[in-house]
Amino acid sequence: MQLRECIERVLTTYLTAAKDDLKEHPTAKFLRKDFRDAVASASGDHGRLIFKASAGQGRWVKGPWVGIFDQLVTTSAQSGYYPVYLFREDMQGVYLSLNQGMTEAKKNYKADAKTALRARAANFRAMLGAQINLFPDLVIDLAPTAPSNDTAFYEAGNICAKFYPINQLPPEAQLIGDLSSMLLLYQAILEGEVISDSNNASEGDEPVDLHYEDGTKFRFHKRIERNVRLSKDVKKLQGYVCKVCNTNFEKKYGALGKGYIEAHHLKPIAALKGTKVAMNPLNDFTVLCSNCHRMVHRSGCLEDIEKFKAEHYHG
Known part of the structure; x- marks a missing residue:
């Protein structure tokens, strides 16, 4: 119609x-x-x-x-x-x-x-x-x-x-x-x-060699991860154990840590523009503990968790 x-x-x-x-x-x-x-x-x-x-x-x-x-x-x-x-x-x-x-x-x-x-x-x-x-x-x-x-x-x-x-x-x-x-x-x-956000103080996890446009896309990336509805769907489908270091917050902190993990978007930065951003909670995300999540962002290996583990994670 x-x-x-x-x-x-x-x-x-x-x-x-x-x-x-x-x-x-x-x-x-x-x-x-x-x-x-x-x-x-x-x-x-x-x-x-x-x-x-x-x-x-x-x-x-x-x-x-x-x-x-x-x-x-x-x-x-x-x-x-x-x-x-x-x-x-x-x-x-x-x-x-x-x-x-x-x-x-x-x-x-x-x-x-x-x-x-x-x-x-x-x-x-x-x-x-x-x-x-x-x-x-x-x-x-x-x-x-x-x-x-x-x-x-x-x-x-x-x-x-x-x-x-x-x-x-x-x-x-x-x-x-x-x-x-x-x-x-x-x-x-x-x-x-997002551009306004990029003019604020750095959170310290941006790759140091990002150009202006990539920096803007980087913040799109982080905004996707902070989407409450998506994050809940990701955690429900993928569980609560960090895919890098295997941290389980419930095992470490008991009831306080139950259900806690962070969702990380795997879409390459170059693709984060316009309305065509993939947001499938099973295929386009992974789950990470707070430390690994911040280090993944700092490393620039946003889309390749296995590469991050091979190059940066030492157990």
Whole structure:
């Protein structure tokens, strides 16, 4: 199904559907699967991207959405930042918005959540500069019927956006082109954050001969390893014994060390760019104790643990 068809269907049917029971409703199912899959298909080669949509849980949301999440940033609409299709409450149009997780902001900033979201949005815009020109809507109107509605917080969280009114939906090719451009902005923010990290004090484990671009990729590498969801999957599949020195923290420290190990990403640094980063927890990672993990990073043998053992590990 095409994006234009999906958008038009939601705009013309949602208000009527929201008068019925949400459970098993065909409009809710359409959003969560068909619309979500159409966005995934239009996004091309996803790599790290995952796609989710919501019409509500238990009751209909005032403004449904379909979001795109880079797993190095977030895996849900609750935190981080992400591109998202946001529908106005009155269904007079939809925004393609680069937005932020409001649940995280509410938890951290309480009554000042909207202020914090607006401030962070301004920082993101400064980071992107002229790249946001294709998405001119810095202020969006989701027609919230109450200031406590989710739509009101999404208004505050908007970084940049483009509006598609119900009576002027663009052709499919333009919708896909806009989505591709939005995904480039998304990637630019992530890369900008990694570059900012590279300007901070060194943690002491970077190979000393890294050039600037490789240094940036190196920090992508470390960000992948720190992905909580991935790390849990890696440990569950590969166990908790270091693949270099055979350290088992539970044997050494008892209950304190139970379930402790670190996940190490094996993808070569040269490949850590764009959205095509392999993240298979069984094939693209190994598990290491804290000491071996840091020494692997320091050695530069990120992708070849056997080489590291042969050249650097002396038991």
